[in-house]
Amino acid sequence: MTKILIIYTGGTIGMVNDAKTGVLIPFDFEQIKANVPELARLDYEMSVHSFNPIIDSSNMHPNQWKVLAELIKENYEEFDGFVILHGSDTMSFTASALSFMLKNLAKPVILTGSQLPIGEIRTDAKENLITALEIAATKNNGKAVVPEVCIYFDNQLFRGNRSIKYNTEKFEAFRSPNYPILAEAGVLLTFFHKEILPVPTAPFYIQTEFDANIGVLKVYPGITEEVVAAVTKSRVRAIVLETFGSGNTTTDEWFTDALAQAIDNGKIIVDISQCKRGSVQLGMYETSSKLKKMGVVSGYDMTFETAVTKLMYLLAAGISDAEIRQQMEVSIVGELTH
Ligand code: ASP
Numbered sequence: 001m002t003k004i005l006i007i008y009t010g011g012t013i014g015m016v017n018d019a020k021t022g023v024l025i026p027f028d029f030e031q032i033k034a035n036v037p038e039l040a041r042l043d044y045e046m047s048v049h050s051f052n053p054i055i056d057s058s059n060m061h062p063n064q065w066k067v068l069a070e071l072i073k074e075n076y077e078e079f080d081g082f083v084i085l086h087g088s089d090t091m092s093f094t095a096s097a098l099s100f101m102l103k104n105l106a107k108p109v110i111l112t113g114s115q116l117p118i119g120e121i122r123t124d125a126k127e128n129l130i131t132a133l134e135i136a137a138t139k140n141n142g143k144a145v146v147p148e149v150c151i152y153f154d155n156q157l158f159r160g161n162r163s164i165k166y167n168t169e170k171f172e173a174f175r176s177p178n179y180p181i182l183a184e185a186g187v188l189l190t191f192f193h194k195e196i197l198p199v200p201t202a203p204f205y206i207q208t209e210f211d212a213n214i215g216v217l218k219v220y221p222g223i224t225e226e227v228v229a230a231v232t233k234s235r236v237r238a239i240v241l242e243t244f245g246s247g248n249t250t251t252d253e254w255f256t257d258a259l260a261q262a263i264d265n266g267k268i269i270v271d272i273s274q275c276k277r278g279s280v281q282l283g284m285y286e287t288s289s290k291l292k293k294m295g296v297v298s299g300y301d302m303t304f305e306t307a308v309t310k311l312m313y314l315l316a317a318g319i320s321d322a323e324i325r326q327q328m329e330v331s332i333v334g335e336l337t338h
Contacts, residue, residue, distance in 0.1 A: 002044045002137045005079040006032070007071060009064070010054030011087025013112075013129070016119030026054055027118055029085070036118070038130060044137050047079075057087025057113075060094055062210035062312065068094070069101040069206045072109065076204055081108040081136030081144065085129070088113045088165055088173050091151055095160025096309040099149040099333045101207055104200040108136040109149045111160065115171055124171045128153060131185045138189070145191055146182060147199045148334075157183035159195075161306045161335040164276065177276040178301040178337060197334055209316035211237065214308065218242040218274070219249050225258070232258045237315055238268040238324075240299070240307045247271045247280035247298065248287035260294040268321060270328055272299035272307045279337065297328045300336045310335065 008014060008029040015024040016035075029048045033039050039046070049071060055064070072082055086094055095111050102109065112132040114125035132152040138145040149160040154172045162179035166172075183191045215236035217228065231239055239262065243249050249256075259269060271280050271291060279301040282292035292298075299307045310332070314324045329338065 002081075002139075003079045004044050004046050004081050004083060004133055004136050005071075005075050006046055006048045006083045006085065006133075007068065008048060008050045008054065008085045009057070009060075009068070009087070010051060011057050011085065011089075011113045012116070013085050013087075013114040013118055013125045014054060015117035017117075024117060036126060036129070038126060039133075042130070042133060044133065046133070055087075057090040057094070060087075060090045062097070062212055065094060065097040065101065065210065066208040068098060069208050072102060073204075073206045076107070079107070080139070082110070083129070083132045083136050084109065084111045086111050086113050088115070088153070092160070092163045092165055092174070092303065092305040093309055095149050095151050095163060096303070096306040096335070097210070097313065099161040099335065100310060100313040102149060103205050103207060104202045105149065105204060106147045106199050107144050108138075108146045110136045110146075110152050110157075111150070112152045115169075115173055124154065127155075131155075131189070134189060135183065138191070143199050145193075146196055148182070148197050150182060155185045156181045157185075159334055161309075161333065162303065164303050164305060175276075177303075178279070179334070207313070207317065210309075210312040211315035212312050213315070214238045214240065214311050216240045216242065216308070219244065221250075223250075223255075225254050228255060228258050232262040232267070236267065238270065238311050240304065240311065241269050241271050241296065242274050242304065243271050243280070243288070244274060246278065246284050246288070247273060247282050247291065248285050249291065251287050251290060256290050256294070259291065259296065263295050266321065268297060268311070268324055268328070269295075270297045270299045270307055270311060272302055272304060295325075297325050299328065300338045302336045306335045
């Protein structure tokens with residue numbers, strides 16, 4: 001029988017109204033089958049592991065990514081797939097981080113959550129949970145159909161490291177602006193096989209270290225020297241530079257000098273666009289050719305969530321700065337197009 005491990009970290013999905021007080025309290029996922037009777041009709045053996053304490057995902061931290069990766073490693077042989085219940089706020093960060101941590105992943109790791117608590121009548125939690133379980137259980141010739149870290153939300157399956165939280169109000173909370181969806185749930189569950197990573201043959205292992213010593217500099221017209229210096233002169237090892245359009249910034253000398261100096265001082269600067277769709281193309285305009293010449297790294301079409309987690313991961317990978325720069329510009333696990 002197919003075995004799925006459900007890992008419950010917290011978030012809106014796990015809330016129910018207390019019958020006596022009417023207050024929202026955490027739902028007991030250990031009792032999941034009793035509370036969501038539809039699950040009994042699924043033909044899988046399900047186990048639940050709950051975080052203690054459960055957390056709102058705004059409190060997620062690389063330490064918890066490590067806990068998740070270790071849990072998956074400990075249970076990797078025993079289970080066919082993993083469903084992680086997670087708050088939607090930082091779900092894309094966790095999915096991106098896990099995509100780098102879980103090496104040679106041959107089994108589905110599906111993150112899901114909901115916009116309304118599982119106890120609400122109009123909840124989106126049940127559909128999200130049930131379909132996430134189905135996806136985690138789907139195999140073809142004994143092999144997982146989706147051997148990737150994904151987010152399933154509102155009928156769509158996204159590659160985790162391509163996803164962004166896009167909407168705070170609609171059930172359609174996530175989008176994948178620069179990569180097609182991997183599957184769609186309608187009357188049928190349709191997988192788009194050519195978009196899905198192949199099943200690796202090398203053995204699975206995890207890499208759990210992160211170095212969060214990075215900074216973020218988002219440019220805007222009128223940005224001051226003081227604000228730029230607060231990041232470029234800080235002790236961070238690397239900076240995610242969020243630029244205009246295809247990677248552009250002001251050409252004011254004080255600005256480009258501040259970046260060049262940071263690079264001379266050994267900082268790695270990665271350029272990603274404030275536009276959600278499309279890619280950075282350093283050197284396309286005069287306003288980015290200076291950046292290219294001074295050694296700014298192109299983040300191409302990576303999401304902010306992925307640029308941040310990938311940098312933290314590479315900074316802790318025990319490789320040289322030259323290798324980090326090189327790895328930032330290539331796809332490790334389908335996170336960028338170049
Ligand atoms: N604040 C919640 C969280 O991310 C929202 C949600 O679950 O969707 O944990």
